[in-house]
Amino acid sequence: MKTLVAFYSLDGNTKSIAEAIAEALGDADILEIKPKKELTSSFLKYFWGGRQAFMKEKPELLPLEKNANDYDIIFVGTPVWSWTVSPPIRSFISQAKLKGKKIALFCCYEGNPGKTFEEMKKNA
Ligand SMILES: Cc1cc2nc3c(=O)[nH]c(=O)nc-3n(C[C@H](O)[C@H](O)[C@H](O)COP(=O)(O)O)c2cc1C
Known part of the structure; x- marks a missing residue:
């Protein structure tokens, strides 16, 4: 079973979690998703x-x-922005062909995750 840990992170929190997941799994690949135009x-x-x-x-x-497409299990991680999924992960979920894959979602937030997971599932 090939596993990918895909994430977007502006300030590094989601990146730390993604790296911890990949390390715990041992043989997972990691994919950092970046928008063409990053917030500065x-x-x-x-x-x-x-x-x-x-x-x-x-x-x-x-x-x-x-x-x-090359993976069987895909972890997808996002920071929560405005009580929902971050825009780069919204793009990734819409363009990657995730149907039929085993997906695990994770997110980082400061107090209120809102509808982040619901939105991620809706866009897959
Ligand atoms: C634009 C923006 C919007 C945010 N909106 C929320 C929110 O709705 N709820 C919440 O709990 N945290 C919110 N946060 C805080 C982040 O989710 C939190 O700091 C997260 O750990 C950042 O992850 P990162 O370090 O991987 O970028 C927001 C942060 C930013 C930059």
């Missing part, structure tokens, strides 16, 4: 990122270094 400002990220998430935007991604 540490203060304005809440405004622009929150708006993107609220508007359910699907930003263009940098080319993916791994193909989800």
Whole structure:
């Protein structure tokens, strides 16, 4: 069984969890998903990122270094933005062919995960 741990992380929390999962699994590959245009400002990220998430935007991604099709089990991790999935992971879920795969979801948040997992399932 081939396993992929795919994630997006702006500030590093989701990345740490993704790396811990991959390490615990032992033989999993890891895929960091990055938007072509990343948020830069540490203060304005809440405004622009929150708006993107609220508007359910699907930003263009940098080319993916791994193909989800090559894996049987895919972990998908996201930070929670505006009580939902982060825009880069919304893009990834829509474009990767995840139907029929075994999927495990994880997220990082500060207090309220909102409908993150429901939204991730809906977009798969
Ligand atoms: C644009 C933006 C929106 C956020 N919205 C929420 C939210 O709705 N609920 C919550 O609990 N945390 C929210 N957070 C906090 C992040 O989910 C939290 O800091 C997370 O650990 C960040 O993960 P990362 O370090 O992988 O980027 C938000 C953070 C940002 C930047």
